[in-house]
Amino acid sequence: MKTLLVTGGAGFIGSNFVRHVLETTEDLAVVNLDLLTYAGNLENLTDVEGDARYTFRKADVADPVAIAAIFEETKFDYVVNFAAESHVDRSILDPGIFVRTNVMGTQVLLDRAKAAGVERFLQVSTDEVYGSLGPEGAFTESSPIQPNSPYSASKAGADHLVHAFGHTFGFPVVVTRCSNNYGPYQFPEKLIPLMISNALEGKSLPVYGDGKQIRDWLHVRDHCSAILTALRKGKDGEVYNIGGNAEMENIRVVELILEALDKPKSLIEYVTDRPGHDRRYAIDPTKTREELGWSPSYTFEGGIEETIRWYLEHRDWWERVKAGEYRNYYERMYADRGA
Secondary structure, eight states, rough: OOOEEEEEETTTTHHHHHHHHHOSSSEEEEEEOOOOOOTGGGGGGGGTTTTTTTEEEEOOOOOOHHHHHHEEEEEEEEEEOOOOOOHHHHHHHOOHHHIIIIHHHHHHHHHHHHHHHSSSSEEEEEEEGGOOOOSOOOOOSSHHHHHOOOHHHHHHHHHHHHHHHHHHHHHOOOEEEEEEESTTTOTTTTTHHHHHHHHHHTOOEEEEEOOEEEEEEEEHHHHHHHHHHHHOOOOTEEEEEESSOOOOHHHHHHHHHHHTOOGGGEEEEEEOTTTTOOOOOOOOHHHHHHHOOOOOOOOOHHHHHHHHHHHHHHHHHHHHHHHHHHHHHHHHGGGGGGG
């Protein structure tokens, strides 16, 4: 059995990926490394804590001493790096923490993974590194890197570091770039869970600008299957775009949520647009489909219906998240284990 280090595995996409690996493979053990900052929530993984193939370690990816100790403790065959500050609004308020975690943290992981002889390092990136699109076309893997926010700039910097390690040292690296994710366990500062939870609470739904920003929506389970496929089948040094084939204006997403919950559109509140807000993203996943044999299984209509149902059925989860109570879980469950 081989061992996979998943960094940022208590976050939204990371926790879904940990669960996906444990559910769909028999030959991989998973070590989940997370610092448990504001978006890291171990309650996302309570259902896998009894799995003998799963281990949690609390550490900061940008701390070389802590990362060295974890690599000395366990022989890792693969690394999948989700660990990142990821919310654009927060990057506008404090760019420094994004550089530290997203760039320096990636460098620390690369150094240690290379020294340990890891078989493959997969960097989970974002379509936002490509910048903003006009009304036509889609990002391909050869599109120029033109980030427009501190968040996307930090992710672009990390991508360049990963490629540099591959080119300079012959280190086996792969980069995946995804479109906007949605689905269960998403932290409710992002568009879809924020709109669902606010609507259920009867609160206003803040929409930036005119709401006509266009995003390509990707269900998190489709994203996880694509990452695992790229880990196993991807070619060293390559980039793979992962998209959901589901472009939609933000305002239409909000309207669909209100319609599904039978809530009035009067809850929508247009607010001042985010500084430097990219107008449109769209991913062309042709390379991923043709080279790796992957394509999304969810339609947006089916995925958003399932997602809304999940938030309806897990109100206790997102209420604890909004109240900050979820952050007590680690102390209750792990403090005495030396995790």
